[in-house]
Amino acid sequence: MLPRGWRANVFKRLPAHHGRGAYLIGRAFRDKGDKAPVAIALCLRHENETGIDLDAILIGETDLAILFSFTRAYFRVDTECPYELVRSLRELMPRKRLIDLYNAVGYHRHGKTEFYRDFVRHLRNSNDRFVAAEGARGMVMLVFTLPSYDVVFKLIRDHFDYPKESTRAEVIRRYRLVFEHDRAGRLVEAHEFEHLRIARDRFDPALLEELLRDTGSIVRLEGNDVVIAHAYVERRIRPLNLFFLEADKASVEAAARDYGRAIKDLAASNIFPGDILTKNFGVTRHGRVVFYDYDELCFLTDCNFRDMPQPTTPEQEMAAEPWFSVRENDIFPEEFPQFLSLPGSARTSLFERHADLFCAAYWRGIQEKLRAGELPEVFPYRADRRLTNTRVAA
Numbered sequence: 001m002l003p004r005g006w007r008a009n010v011f012k013r014l015p016a017h018h019g020r021g022a023y024l025i026g027r028a029f030r031d032k033g034d035k036a037p038v039a040i041a042l043c044l045r046h047e048n049e050t051g052i053d054l055d056a057i058l059i060g061e062t063d064l065a066i067l068f069s070f071t072r073a074y075f076r077v078d079t080e081c082p083y084e085l086v087r088s089l090r091e092l093m094p095r096k097r098l099i100d101l102y103n104a105v106g107y108h109r110h111g112k113t114e115f116y117r118d119f120v121r122h123l124r125n126s127n128d129r130f131v132a133a134e135g136a137r138g139m140v141m142l143v144f145t146l147p148s149y150d151v152v153f154k155l156i157r158d159h160f161d162y163p164k165e166s167t168r169a170e171v172i173r174r175y176r177l178v179f180e181h182d183r184a185g186r187l188v189e190a191h192e193f194e195h196l197r198i199a200r201d202r203f204d205p206a207l208l209e210e211l212l213r214d215t216g217s218i219v220r221l222e223g224n225d226v227v228i229a230h231a232y233v234e235r236r237i238r239p240l241n242l243f244f245l246e247a248d249k250a251s252v253e254a255a256a257r258d259y260g261r262a263i264k265d266l267a268a269s270n271i272f273p274g275d276i277l278t279k280n281f282g283v284t285r286h287g288r289v290v291f292y293d294y295d296e297l298c299f300l301t302d303c304n305f306r307d308m309p310q311p312t313t314p315e316q317e318m319a320a321e322p323w324f325s326v327r328e329n330d331i332f333p334e335e336f337p338q339f340l341s342l343p344g345s346a347r348t349s350l351f352e353r354h355a356d357l358f359c360a361a362y363w364r365g366i367q368e369k370l371r372a373g374e375l376p377e378v379f380p381y382r383a384d385r386r387l388t389n390t391r392v393a394a
Contacts, residue, residue, distance in 0.1 A: 021045050021055065023067070023075075027092065028059065039064045039092035043381070056385045062286060065093050067380045070189045070235050071290050073182045074106035082107045100235075103189060112191055115151075115233070122149050129204045135239035136279040139164050140171060140295040142215050144207055145236055154190070154232040155215045166295055174294045175232060184269040184378045186262045188234050188282070188292040196228040234292060237282035244278065244343050251287070256346035258289040260354030266291065267366045268376040272300045272331075278341060301370055305363035308334045333358050 022044045027037035041058040058064060068075075068089070079085045086101045093101070099118065102111035126148050133143040133152050139161035145152045156168050178187050200208070203226060211219045211226070218229040240259060244252055259281060266273060273280065274296025281291050291297075309324045311317040336358050342350065356362040369376065379386070 025064070025089070025092070041067060054387055056379075056381050056387060058381050058385055061093050061095065063381060063385065065096060066185070066286055066288070068093065068096065068101065068104040069185055069284075069288075069380075070100050070103065071183055071185050071187055071284075071288070072104070072380060074108070075104055077105045079105075082110055086110075108191075112193075115191065116193075119149070119151075122146075123198070123202065129202055130198070130207055131204045132207055132210070133236070135242060138293075140166060141232075141293075142210065144211075146202075150236045151233050152236045153196075153228075154234060155211070155218060155228065156230070157214050158217050159214075164295070171295050174297050177297065178294055181271065182269045184265045184271070185288070185380055186265045186290050186378075187271070187294075188237065188290050190232040190234045190294070193231050193233055194229060196231055197222075197225050198228070200224050200226050237284055237290065237292070239279055240281040240283055240289060241278040241341060243283045244346055249345055252343060252346050253349040254287065255283055255289055256342065256349040257353045258287070260350050260357055262289045262291060263357060264354065265378045267300055267363070268378050270300045270370050272298055272303050274298055276336060277339060300363070301367055302329060303331050303363070303367075304329050305331050305333060305360040305367070307360045308332050331360075331363070333360050333363060 024042045024044070026040055026042075028040045029037050038059060039061050041064055042054060043056040043058070045053050045055040058067060077085065082102065082105065085105060086098060086107075089101050089105070090096060090098065097118075099111045099115040102108070102114055126146070128146060128148050130144050130146050130153075133145045135143075138154075138157075140157060141154045142157055143152050143154050156171050160166060175190055175192070178190060179192075181187075183189070200221065201224070203211070208226065212221070218231075220227050220229075240255065243255060247255065259278065262281065263273065263276060273291050273293075275293060280293035281289050283289055304327065311319075311323070316323045337347075337351075340347070340350075366376075
């Protein structure tokens with residue numbers, strides 16, 4: 001419940017439906033004279049026919065910002081005026097961009113329009129140049145950013161680096177899957193844009209050369225402009241592999257634990273990242289680890305998780321290549337650790353909390369639950385925000 005002495009005032013009694021819960025969003029005042037209300041959200045759940053339970057109370061801007069994150073599926077909200085709704089939410093979460101709030105309540109077209117207006121306005125009032133984004137070079141996507149603006153632009157390369165075998169159509173299909181699927185608070189939203197026109201002199205020469213060379217099928221010059229036929233735009237976040245190199249020990253260990261939790265949350269929503277390297281994950285301003293590289297993403301139930309076969313002869317044991325057959329969708333979780341570049345303390349924290357990720361039996365168990373219709377829920381709030389045995393209606 002709310003702390004003693006607080007009183008809540010749910011604005012407009014607005015119900016917002018998300019997953020298996022419904023939320024009442026509002027403010028809480030510490031006392032009658034308080035002029036600085038705190039944002040709150042009440043989560044209501046209808047688990048059975050006996051009534052409605054108050055499952056959680058979220059308090060403060062951070063709790064609500066995570067609830068309305070750009071990594072979650074849209075709320076289902078029925079409102080006659082999205083403009084008023086979004087600005088009411090903005091009062092509760094002033095650090096949230098309008099585009100993110102429009103998206104969060106299901107008005108993604110409004111969000112795209114708001115983004116483009118803001119982007120054009122920013123270009124008019126800035127003079128820095130687009131440069132290659134920080135982090136490892138993408139084998140499938142060419143990624144660039146404007147340092148003064150917190151998004152990245154992702155373009156599909158004309159040719160993919162070995163050993164990638166996807167096609168442009170497959171990459172587009174996977175991005176569409178992310179748009180339509182429950183993102184479990186762990187997949188960064190990607191907006192699709194066509195025919196973007198940006199002044200040529202806003203591009204770093206080296207980046208422009210790379211764009212014309214590696215994405216020439218969708219990038220062209222028209223006079224003094226660069227025209228991009230197709231791009232995805234995502235929020236810019238710090239790559240996890242770089243975060244591990246920069247952060248203090250406590251933050252590194254917390255991120256490592258949440259990295260494992262992120263993979264499990266995705267699994268619970270029937271998503272397997274495909275490539276779980278840390279360079280494909282990032283850390284948000286709230287310290288949450290999220291995934292943003294979708295070119296190998298697939299449904300978890302389409303994967304075949306196998307235990308590593310044990311060699312039975314000296315020749316098999318010494319073989320440089322696998323001596324057993326491997327199909328395209330075969331995955332060997334026991335091999336994951338050798339590909340993960342983690343600082344010592346991060347590796348220890350990950351293994352202490354999530355060692356089951358490296359066992360095929362764990363993944364097969366999740367698959368069995370998904371196929372049986374037992375869909376584990378990923379809550380958009382911390383466990384300590386949940387209440388117990390709080391019935392609010394019969």
